[in-house]
Amino acid sequence: MALLETGKYSQGSVPGSVNPDLANERQTASFSVEKLTAWLDGGAERTRLRRAVVDAIESDPVFSRENQYFQSQNERYEAAVRKAVHLQKKMHEMGWSEDGPEFKYIYRAVAGDVAFLLHRIFMRSISMLGSDEQVAKWIPLASQYQLIGSYAQTELGHGTYLQGLETTAVFDVTTQEFILNTPKISAMKWWPGDMGRSATHTVVFAQLYIHGKCYGIHPFIVQIRSLQDHSLCPGIIAGDIGPKMNFEHIDNGYLMLQSVRVPRENMLNKFCEVQPDGTYVRRGSQKINYFTMTSVRISLISGEAIPPLMKACTIAIRYSAVRRQSKLKPGEQEAKILDYQTQQEKLLPQLAAAYAFHFIDDYLQELFDRGYREIQRKNFDTLPELHALSSGFKALVTQYCTSGVEICLRACGGHGYSLLSGLPSLYTKIIASCIYEGENTVLLLQTARFLIKCFMAASTGQSVPPSVTYLAAAKPGKCPAKNKLDFLRPDIYTEAYQHAAVRLISSTAAKLQDLIQSGVKKHDAWNRCTVQLVQAAKVSKIYLLIWFFSL
Ligand SMILES: CCCCCCCCCCCCC/C=C/C(=O)SCCNC(=O)CCNC(=O)[C@H](O)C(C)(C)COP(=O)(O)OP(=O)(O)OC[C@H]1O[C@@H](n2cnc3c(N)ncnc32)[C@H](O)[C@@H]1OP(=O)(O)O
Numbered sequence: 001m002a003l004l005e006t007g008k009y010s011q012g013s014v015p016g017s018v019n020p021d022l023a024n025e026r027q028t029a030s031f032s033v034e035k036l037t038a039w040l041d042g043g044a045e046r047t048r049l050r051r052a053v054v055d056a057i058e059s060d061p062v063f064s065r066e067n068q069y070f071q072s073q074n075e076r077y078e079a080a081v082r083k084a085v086h087l088q089k090k091m092h093e094m095g096w097s098e099d100g101p102e103f104k105y106i107y108r109a110v111a112g113d114v115a116f117l118l119h120r121i122f123m124r125s126i127s128m129l130g131s132d133e134q135v136a137k138w139i140p141l142a143s144q145y146q147l148i149g150s151y152a153q154t155e156l157g158h159g160t161y162l163q164g165l166e167t168t169a170v171f172d173v174t175t176q177e178f179i180l181n182t183p184k185i186s187a188m189k190w191w192p193g194d195m196g197r198s199a200t201h202t203v204v205f206a207q208l209y210i211h212g213k214c215y216g217i218h219p220f221i222v223q224i225r226s227l228q229d230h231s232l233c234p235g236i237i238a239g240d241i242g243p244k245m246n247f248e249h250i251d252n253g254y255l256m257l258q259s260v261r262v263p264r265e266n267m268l269n270k271f272c273e274v275q276p277d278g279t280y281v282r283r284g285s286q287k288i289n290y291f292t293m294t295s296v297r298i299s300l301i302s303g304e305a306i307p308p309l310m311k312a313c314t315i316a317i318r319y320s321a322v323r324r325q326s327k328l329k330p331g332e333q334e335a336k337i338l339d340y341q342t343q344q345e346k347l348l349p350q351l352a353a354a355y356a357f358h359f360i361d362d363y364l365q366e367l368f369d370r371g372y373r374e375i376q377r378k379n380f381d382t383l384p385e386l387h388a389l390s391s392g393f394k395a396l397v398t399q400y401c402t403s404g405v406e407i408c409l410r411a412c413g414g415h416g417y418s419l420l421s422g423l424p425s426l427y428t429k430i431i432a433s434c435i436y437e438g439e440n441t442v443l444l445l446q447t448a449r450f451l452i453k454c455f456m457a458a459s460t461g462q463s464v465p466p467s468v469t470y471l472a473a474a475k476p477g478k479c480p481a482k483n484k485l486d487f488l489r490p491d492i493y494t495e496a497y498q499h500a501a502v503r504l505i506s507s508t509a510a511k512l513q514d515l516i517q518s519g520v521k522k523h524d525a526w527n528r529c530t531v532q533l534v535q536a537a538k539v540s541k542i543y544l545l546i547w548f549f550s551l
């Protein structure tokens, strides 16, 4: 994550030589860049590994991005497929693995260029929701790219409201099959990545029906293209949804199913099963079929949100060290724009946020891994908290990083608006992370729902999950800060944010209760509080971020 590693841009000197202004900034740094880099990477050995991985990828001509801004969508896609195939060979040659420490660096180096991103989410769905037999059958095929997977949940008519999904899967007890259908145009799967041209299989989320009764959303593995000639299977209509703001290298597609039959064994059945006689068995939480999303919401923070902010900060701060514009002091040469207070006010908070998010990311992943181990032992107690944390932080981090990248772009003036600066594509890519894997407002409301429940529990002395024990803490007293400099003290600003979080949650809970007690229907009262609820959810996550950063 070394934000200040060498750069080559030169204003006013021989192209390619080290820019004197940049060299000067580095020489006057008040800290050791090498030591900070090692600390951020988790040790000197990890820095060595990261640099080795990045060098191996960046020096490989197949991964060159030289012409990417001059390619058509089709050329971007075909280049992405070539890179994805080459990456598998390179990983094999280099002895790299998707489970190794190097994968995070590989992902960050190539995620914006290679196809089959959703293939990994297809695999993750099977690993998390599939039985041991299903994992044993499908994961080896997927790992060897003997099939290409996708994740087909969103429909033309519904992305957020999963209970409203209209694709159906009816169990046929006589043939021991599920019959999948797209009953109407609004039920057409729309957006799934890799669906447009690449995927041979997909996990389809459909309403399960047995003997006329609906059991809700369940995941089904469906083959959509032939493994012989890649033609569409019978009953399958699929294609590309067309041009997008970014992700031109990914073939987001559409899918319609017309009486497509799959064997009973194709419903992912680790936690929910349909027995041969049609008996439905659920082992665990009603929402366990949403677990892939919970997992990806955590993964995408480190994979898709923080790196673009890091890159944008590096580009904009480096540019601000070498761009000279206007005179700060009459009679002197034009000033580095980094010397303007306004430029520092724009960029330095984004840099600070990149560091703060970097540290919270490890904490979230550790929380998730611990919760996942419990769920594998069929203990679902941590699921609600995991859902609330993953939703809240996915929303907060993607939203902040998107705004941060946009600020960095604008801080570079006209050159920031050039595709060749790298900033516009960082922005048009990261903004999607506020929408996919759960649109941010909706996720913040999920977090708020959990916070209100915990606040009410804490108010009656009941125990609450670890991440919200601050709600049960003694009511915050008068802020101990005596003057504005006190707010630079971690203990004081942490307490101030805790105070803000508790105040917002308690006042929103009170407003909700007053409305209901005044006779307003519960759903109306909730809707009338949603703006405040979103604020409360955001501030609660900012408090946790600051608390963790101050440790
Ligand atoms: C290493 C490589 C891996 C990948 C690395 C990076 C990733 C790369 C990403 C780049 C590509 C992008 C790909 C994008 C893919 C997608 O976008 S997939 C589709 C994503 N879609 C969504 O996220 C849908 C959002 N909507 C929902 O999740 C739900 O509809 C809802 C909003 C949560 C509402 O659900 P609903 O069933 O209506 O529940 P409610 O009535 O609101 O609540 C009932 C209770 O259920 C609890 N709950 C809800 N969701 C979960 C969950 N996920 N886990 C656990 N519990 C959940 C909720 O809290 C309620 O609980 P109670 O309050 O106790 O009743």
Ligand SMILES: Cc1cc2nc3c(=O)[nH]c(=O)nc-3n(C[C@H](O)[C@H](O)[C@H](O)COP(=O)(O)OP(=O)(O)OC[C@H]3O[C@@H](n4cnc5c(N)ncnc54)[C@H](O)[C@@H]3O)c2cc1C
Binding pocket: 118, 151, 152, 153, 154, 157, 158, 159, 160, 161, 190, 191, 192, 193, 247, 252, 432, 435, 436, 437, 438, 439, 440, 441, 442, 445
């Ligand atoms: C780049 C990209 C890749 C994607 N890849 C995939 C994929 O691989 N597989 C897949 O299945 N899907 C994928 N998606 C789809 C994505 O998951 C959905 O777009 C997302 O879940 C939002 O749903 P929607 O588009 O229907 O928007 P809507 O849900 O219609 O949201 C529109 C607006 O309504 C508001 N809204 C909705 N419900 C509520 C509520 N209850 N309270 C308050 N406000 C509300 C939202 O806040 C938002 O402002 C992808 C999307 C993008 C952009």
